[in-house]
Amino acid sequence: MALPPLTLYVHVPWCVRKCPYCDFNSHQAPDSLPEELYLKALEADLEQSLPEIWGRQVHAIFIGGGTPSLLSEGAIDKMLAMFRSRLSVWPDAEITLEANPGTVEANRFSSYAESGINRLSIGIQSFNDHALKKLGRIHDSAQARKAIDIAQRAVPRINLDLMFALPGQTLAECIADANQALSFGTEHLSMYQLTIESQTVFAKYPPELPEDDLSAEMEQTIEQMASQAGFERYEVSAFAKKGARSRHNLNYWEFGDYLGVGPGAHSKISFPDRIIRYARTRNPESWMQGSIARDGSHLSETRSLTAQDLPFEFMLNALRLREGVPLSLYTDRSGLNVATLSRPLQTAIQKGLLFPDPTRFKATQQGWLFLNELQSLFL
Structure with a gap:
């Protein structure tokens, strides 16, 4: 079995505040992020994984979360230098960082770009202030527009994350959100239907969402609008202009390999005779302690996929x-x-x-x- 392409996923677990719909491994940030300890643990996590991917090239890097843009310019610079010194990263690798508007980190985008970030994925979710409040977001529409403007001046590639079928959302409001998103001329859009996930605040206190028929109409309308604007819907939730598909995510969907480092991150690594999935422990403190101890306790699962899987x-x-x-x-x-x-x-x-x-x-x-x-x- 030939080895597939390999990408790197990095999980940054902290957010300013946990959104009520979010089921990702995110945790409210302390007053001062433990950046130095996090980077030390990330280095240890990565180094313990190197024997499994030795000699393989990394085609793309995706720094997700949480809110990775809470990290300082210096932390991102050290992180990328760490990867380049230990991995064979393609010279033209797509290096994405997830960012949220609404905090001062938007002003860091230019520094991130100088360190090597060439693609930003911005979590807008909506341009409607009323909807943003219902979603528990910490930013408003003006801050979202400002963050996009700063990002467009900093990096060549941008994805906007939006959601539809929001609590109480009308078709007109959905169309207004899509129009606003398309007006910026970015190369990639991710449009997700809001679903109620278990273990979230919305699961415990469910809001009233649009009926299925209205949600389907919203989805069809968004696809038509995106197509007219030159976007191709190449995946369930992903729209891209020509040549702008997300390399990291496309590698997931094509069953490529990925090394995941950071709390809660997952890996899929192929060998000539088997495929192994790994999962890191989700709690940030436990992951940091286990990674630094180098005793394997930072891993919560190691599983070989069977022919039935x-x-x-x-x-x-x-x-x-x-x-x-x-x-x-x-x-x-x-x-x-x-x-x-x-x-x-x-x-x-x-x-x-x-x-x-x-x-x-x-x-x-x-x-x-x-x-x-x-x-x-x-x-």
């Missing part, structure tokens, strides 16, 4: 892509013959969820609308 693991990602993937990619990434999928493929085609294409796995429009049902066929 791989069909679902592969399809869970690949079917999210509008174009699907070549059949040959399944064998390249899993080491298994496509014949292992014959029964669920036949069922999916009979249900009209998958095209009967002898060269590609590709969901039909119906398959995209009922993606969970389609993916579950491969369990």
Whole structure:
């Protein structure tokens, strides 16, 4: 089995405040971030993983969270220098940092760019002040616009994160948000439907969300507007102009490899004879102590994927892509013959969820609308 492309994910766990809809591994930041200790632990975490990826090139780096832009300019500079000194990072690697408007970190964007950040993903969520308050965001629409302006002057590539089907949102309000997002001329948009996740404040105190039919109309309208503005919807939640697809995320969906470092980060690493998933412990303090101790306690899971795991693991990602993937990619990434999928493929085609294409796995429009049902066929 040939080894797939490799990317690096870095998790920064702190936020100014936990949003009520968020189920990511994020924690309210202390008055003073323990940057020095975090970087020391990150270095130890990375160095303990090097034997598993030795000699492999890193095609992209994604620094996510949490709110990575809470880190100082100096911390980001040291972090990227650490990666370059220990990893074989492509000279033109896409290096993304997630950022939130509403705090002074927007003014750090130029310094981040000087350190090597060439893509910013900005968590706008909405340009409607009333909606932002309902979502528990700490910024307003004016701060969002200012952050985008600063980012556009700092880096060549920008993604805007927005949500739709918000509490009480009308179709007109959704259209206004999409129009505002498209007006900036950025190259990439991520548009997510708000869903209620377990273990969140919204799960305990659920807001009233738009009905399914209205949510579907919002989604269709956003896709039409984005298409007219020169965007292609290449993944369920991702829209990009030509040549601007997210390299790191595309590697996820094509079942590539990724090394995840930081609290709660996940890794998928392929070897010639097996694929292993790793997970870091989620608590930031426990992860920092375990990483620095170098005793393995920073890991919460190490699991080899079985032949029974791989069909679902592969399809869970690949079917999210509008174009699907070549059949040959399944064998390249899993080491298994496509014949292992014959029964669920036949069922999916009979249900009209998958095209009967002898060269590609590709969901039909119906398959995209009922993606969970389609993916579950491969369990």
